[in-house]
Amino acid sequence: MAKYRVVHYINQFYAGIGGEEQADTGLFCEEGPKGPGMAFKGALGPDFEIVATIYCGDNYAVDHTEQVMPQIIETIRKYNPDLVIAGPAFNAGRYGPMCGAVAKAANEAGFLSVTGMYEENPGVEMYSKYTYIVKTANSAAGMRKAVPAMAALCKKLVAGEEVSPDADGYFKRGKKNVFVDKNGAQRAFEMLMAKLKGEPVVQEIEMPPFEAVEPAAPIKDMKHAKLALVTDAGLTDKTNSFRLESSRASKYVALSIAGMDSLSADDFSANHGGYDNTQANRNPNVIVPLDVVRSFQKAGAFAELEDTIYSTTGNGTSLKNAQSFGAEIANRLLAAHVNGVILTST
Amino acid sequence: MLVKEIERVGIPAVQICTILPIAQTVGANRIVRAIAIPTPVGAPNLPAEEEKALRESIVSKAIRALETEVNGQLTIE
Amino acid sequence: MILIQNTVKRVTFGDNSSYQNGLLTVSKEELSAAALKNTDGKYAFDIDVCCPGEKTRIVHITDAIKPSYKPDAAAFPGWTEGENKCGQGETVQLENLCLLQTFAYPGIQEGIVDMSGEGAKYSLFSKKINLVMSVKLLDAAIEKPVLAKDLVRMQTQAAEYLASIAKDACEKKIEINNPQPSSLPRVGYAYFVQAQGPLRNVFMYGKECVNMKATYLSPAEIIDGALVSGNYIIACQKNPTIYHQENPVIRYGIANSGKEMDFVGAICATESNLLDGKRESAASITQKALELHCDGMIITQEGGGHADVDLIFTNDALTDAGIRTVVIANEIAGPDGILPPLVSFSSKVDATISTGNNDQVIELDAMDKSIGGDAISNGAHNATDSFKTPLGIMYTATNQLGVSNMTTKAY
Numbered sequence: 082m083a084k085y086r087v088v089h090y091i092n093q094f095y096a097g098i099g100g101e102e103q104a105d106t107g108l109f110c111e112e113g114p115k116g117p118g119m120a121f122k123g124a125l126g127p128d129f130e131i132v133a134t135i136y137c138g139d140n141y142a143v144d145h146t147e148q149v150m151p152q153i154i155e156t157i158r159k160y161n162p163d164l165v166i167a168g169p170a171f172n173a174g175r176y177g178p179m180c181g182a183v184a185k186a187a188n189e190a191g192f193l194s195v196t197g198m199y200e201e202n203p204g205v206e207m208y209s210k211y212t213y214i215v216k217t218a219n220s221a222a223g224m225r226k227a228v229p230a231m232a233a234l235c236k237k238l239v240a241g242e243e244v245s246p247d248a249d250g251y252f253k254r255g256k257k258n259v260f261v262d263k264n265g266a267q268r269a270f271e272m273l274m275a276k277l278k279g280e281p282v283v284q285e286i287e288m289p290p291f292e293a294v295e296p297a298a299p300i301k302d303m304k305h306a307k308l309a310l311v312t313d314a315g316l317t318d319k320t321n322s323f324r325l326e327s328s329r330a331s332k333y334v335a336l337s338i339a340g341m342d343s344l345s346a347d348d349f350s351a352n353h354g355g356y357d358n359t360q361a362n363r364n365p366n367v368i369v370p371l372d373v374v375r376s377f378q379k380a381g382a383f384a385e386l387e388d389t390i391y392s393t394t395g396n397g398t399s400l401k402n403a404q405s406f407g408a409e410i411a412n413r414l415l416a417a418h419v420n421g422v423i424l425t426s427t
Numbered sequence: 428m429l430v431k432e433i434e435r436v437g438i439p440a441v442q443i444c445t446i447l448p449i450a451q452t453v454g455a456n457r458i459v460r461a462i463a464i465p466t467p468v469g470a471p472n473l474p475a476e477e478e479k480a481l482r483e484s485i486v487s488k489a490i491r492a493l494e495t496e497v498n499g500q501l502t503i504e
Numbered sequence: 505m506i507l508i509q510n511t512v513k514r515v516t517f518g519d520n521s522s523y524q525n526g527l528l529t530v531s532k533e534e535l536s537a538a539a540l541k542n543t544d545g546k547y548a549f550d551i552d553v554c555c556p557g558e559k560t561r562i563v564h565i566t567d568a569i570k571p572s573y574k575p576d577a578a579a580f581p582g583w584t585e586g587e588n589k590c591g592q593g594e595t596v597q598l599e600n601l602c603l604l605q606t607f608a609y610p611g612i613q614e615g616i617v618d619m620s621g622e623g624a625k626y627s628l629f630s631k632k633i634n635l636v637m638s639v640k641l642l643d644a645a646i647e648k649p650v651l652a653k654d655l656v657r658m659q660t661q662a663a664e665y666l667a668s669i670a671k672d673a674c675e676k677k678i679e680i681n682n683p684q685p686s687s688l689p690r691v692g693y694a695y696f697v698q699a700q701g702p703l704r705n706v707f708m709y710g711k712e713c714v715n716m717k718a719t720y721l722s723p724a725e726i727i728d729g730a731l732v733s734g735n736y737i738i739a740c741q742k743n744p745t746i747y748h749q750e751n752p753v754i755r756y757g758i759a760n761s762g763k764e765m766d767f768v769g770a771i772c773a774t775e776s777n778l779l780d781g782k783r784e785s786a787a788s789i790t791q792k793a794l795e796l797h798c799d800g801m802i803i804t805q806e807g808g809g810h811a812d813v814d815l816i817f818t819n820d821a822l823t824d825a826g827i828r829t830v831v832i833a834n835e836i837a838g839p840d841g842i843l844p845p846l847v848s849f850s851s852k853v854d855a856t857i858s859t860g861n862n863d864q865v866i867e868l869d870a871m872d873k874s875i876g877g878d879a880i881s882n883g884a885h886n887a888t889d890s891f892k893t894p895l896g897i898m899y900t901a902t903n904q905l906g907v908s909n910m911t912t913k914a915y
Contacts, residue, residue: 400836
């Protein structure tokens with residue numbers, strides 16, 4: 082039987098060129114295994130052959146990414162491997178992301194790829210979604226454990242066997258919908274019975290924390306400040322000429338309120354699938370309080386109100402879309418020299 | 428989520444919302460409690476004057492939140 | 505209560521309605537007339553039937569209901585004529601046949617069922633015969649609250665009529681007994697419904713559940729039409745009438761009651777628009793669960809976002825009272841399933857069942873035929889096109905009662 086062909090990516094240190102002083106070493110490729118490739122050769126066994134080792138200096142890779150990456154992929158293509166291994170990179174802060182980038186690019190070019198890193202390596206967060214990153218110790222002292230773990234995963238992958246983060250020791254890439262042999266209600270009863278007996282249960286939903294954002298500094302001088310109104314209540318113009326969606330929004334809209342003292346139901350409406358819009362359509366100030374905000378401004382509580390209300394629909398809208406709308410709105414507010422924002426949510 | 432992106436660029440942003448645990452879980456820095464989901468700053472069952480006063484008190488709290496130094500999470504009920 | 509189940513194997517249309525040995529012949533005129541009672545003639549229907557394996561896509565689905573008829577009472581009390589003897593006496597239900605209603609209207613969100621291909625995996629309706637009544641509005645000036653109630657009235661009246669065709673058949677008889685206490689652990693069910701006004705409503709005995717106080721319902725009442733859906737928002741995560749009638753938590757509970765546990769029934773509560781309302785629901789469910797001496801509770805939601813808070817408040821209140829809990833929920837976790845799946849959580853949640861991730865993208869196959877409309881609601885596609893979509897628009901794909909075998913798995 083033909084052997085599985087492997088291309089291995091490592092840095093200048095593991096290639097035996099040298100440490101930090103050699104980090105500007107360029108990109109090279111040699112046939113056969115090199116450095117940790119020797120250990121992989123043993124762990125992968127006789128069915129595998131490391132046909133080539135690509136290596137590059139850590140700094141060179143970072144400074145010349147745009148040239149280096151296509152060259153690496155071209156080299157990998159030339160050897161037409163069954164598998165690409167990168168690293169392991171342990172906790173190395175330049176090597177890790179580079180291993181991740183190589184593994185990701187190999188994957189996108191249609192090759193299976195595996196790398197290995199320590200959990201705090203920035204490469205994990207950047208690339209765990211795109212490739213298999215086996216969990217390793219934080220230094221090269223963990224090589225003896227990392228190689229067999231990565232090799233075991235490689236063997237399963239080339240054989241087309243099913244793998245999982247728990248069983249195979251890699252960082253979760255994502256979650257996908259699967260069908261099991263019992264419906265949700267039955268699984269719930271079985272889980273409850275286990276809980277009542279004091280047996281351990283495995284939760285089906287994991288809740289990663291939401292990312293925290295450093296609080297912005299407060300407004301020191303409100304009397305001279307410029308405020309803006311933003312909402313996720315689905316506020317739109319009367320006829321919704323923007324076609325703002327009532328759920329799963331793909332956009333936000335910019336509504337002019339220049340010279341207005343309140344939101345008139347003749348000019349504005351609500352289009353939000355998550356709540357009953359009747360009251361909002363009768364008096365839009367119940368979702369965005371322009372009437373009160375304008376009277377506060379006239380009374381001198383603050384100096385200026387931005388002429389645009391930014392609005393979207395927060396109903397089934399993906400986190401990703403919400404983040405990108407937020408970032409765009411934030412930049413427009415910065416450009417308009419806004420000092421503070423009042424956002425209303427339904 | 429929107430307030431977080433706005434705060435990220437350094438502009439203080441207060442979220443007026445009814446269901447506080449959501450804003451707290453998602454990680455808003457400045458939160459003011461609203462009235463009801465369909466009418467966060469309204470109470471259509473109240474007489475117009477009282478409703479306006481309620482709306483004013485919520486907007487006042489929002490302005491106060493923008494003037495407040497925040498460590499962690501500020502929630503004004 | 506005695507449930508008489510007649511299994512429909514084929515549906516044809518004819519001048520007179522009849523039922524014999526699984527063959528249901530339906531008179532479209534009689535079905536329309538039954539559906540239109542008490543609606544002032546403001547509607548008309550296209551009536552179609554479709555079967556598993558057909559290259560047919562049904563779009564704009566508002567509700568799915570199980571045909572049900574009671575010889576001496578209303579099948580859907582509060583909606584159809586007759587006394588309320590819900591959970592008592594005899595009920596004739598049609599199996600393997602589902603009545604779907606479709607209607608396109610602002611505020612009603614897209615809901616799709618594919619009868620074959622990739623999309624068919626995500627719906628249990630693709631495995632049944634579906635009789636589809638596509639509603640056409642003849643009076644554009646109708647008020648939304650009137651329209652919302654008429655949709656439910658037409659659906660329940662039509663469902664009662666269909667089962668009445670087979671009222672003299674008796675293919676299978678099952679006795680549904682409400683729980684008898686024993687010394688086994690007692691399990692209850694916190695059953696949230698999403699009722700927030702017209703087009704987003706759930707009804708108990710014909711009354712909308714908006715602001716409803718937590719209310720005990722026996723398994724027999726739920727199976728027998730106590731709860732009817734008028735909730736037409738996010739398609740994948742709502743509970744159509746048929747899933748109240750066939751609620752899998754209730755069904756599993758009564759089928760297994762007396763084995764490892766005693767199933768005591770459901771405490772039904774509404775997802776409030778107010779923070780204090782949510783706290784009250786959690787507290788009164790807990791109070792009722794204690795009165796029922798529950799050792800464990802299963803909690804389900806309807807809808808996402810704010811509804812997550814009802815789940816969490818209730819889980820925490822029950823846990824604090826010493827009652828063990830399991831939460832069933834779906835996930836809104838981004839296309840790759842790596843974003844936080846719920847918008848509220850607590851450290852007291854330690855047993856969760858996932859019914860799938862709404863945001864996963866699937867590719868629907870092209871179909872030969874569509875029922876319910878020529879285009880999907882956002883106008884982006886012809887109804888028969890092949891297109892990619894998040895699971896969110898697939899009708900009941902991630903249903904939060906746990907009807908399907910879908911879950912999520914790390915990869």
